[in-house]
Amino acid sequence: MDNDILKVLYSQAEIKAACQRLGKQIQTEYQDKFPVVVGVLKGATFFMTDIVRAADTYMQIDFIDVSSYHGGTESSGDVQLITDITTDVSGRDVVIVEDIVDTGQTLKFLLDTLKARGAKTIKVCSLLDKPARRTVDAHADYIGFEVPNEFVVGYGLDYDEKYRNLPYIGVLKPEIYTNN
Numbered sequence: 001m002d003n004d005i006l007k008v009l010y011s012q013a014e015i016k017a018a019c020q021r022l023g024k025q026i027q028t029e030y031q032d033k034f035p036v037v038v039g040v041l042k043g044a045t046f047f048m049t050d051i052v053r054a055a056d057t058y059m060q061i062d063f064i065d066v067s068s069y070h071g072g073t074e075s076s077g078d079v080q081l082i083t084d085i086t087t088d089v090s091g092r093d094v095v096i097v098e099d100i101v102d103t104g105q106t107l108k109f110l111l112d113t114l115k116a117r118g119a120k121t122i123k124v125c126s127l128l129d130k131p132a133r134r135t136v137d138a139h140a141d142y143i144g145f146e147v148p149n150e151f152v153v154g155y156g157l158d159y160d161e162k163y164r165n166l167p168y169i170g171v172l173k174p175e176i177y178t179n180n
């Protein structure tokens, strides 16, 4: 897999440090609130497990799977709920954990959906933020790193379901997705 990577953006050590920082922020802010922390499948799974373990406070965890992709590197904008959470979020403090906020369409869908179910508060923790591509008004409250407008993979992020298990985050060589 390493051979397909043009450059490493964030090393394992840098990711670990970011997770500690964000986990402690969540710990401080949600002390005594028993939040529902919702990880967005599949990209945020590694990040989710790392930040919740860095936050020493009571919390409930759940996962949601949404899709706006059809295999390529562009979001289709048509977001669909694939697998729902099983937690009733009505009256609860919710933290959405995302891998990346790109156009913001996925996040907007999640915010609208959970708001409509009566969540008391909703905040968003995203490992990566790609503000250059935002098309709708949705933002993360806690951010690991701001990334340039390049397609990134690793630490949960995929291209065509590959590279999620890379331990670092890198930019894929353009020939990998232009040759396919």
Ligand code: XMP
Residues within 6 Å of the ligand: 043, 068, 075, 098, 099, 100, 101, 102, 103, 104, 105, 106, 107, 150, 151, 152, 153, 157, 158, 159
């Ligand atoms: P939107 O555009 O809805 O996209 O904010 C959010 C989702 O799209 C995926 N995404 C990426 N996945 N490398 C990836 O592997 C990227 O550079 C990238 N940009 C967007 C991701 O699943 C995210 O949740």
Ligand code: MG
Residues within 6 Å of the ligand: 040, 041, 042, 043, 044, 099, 100
């Ligand atoms: Mg995602």
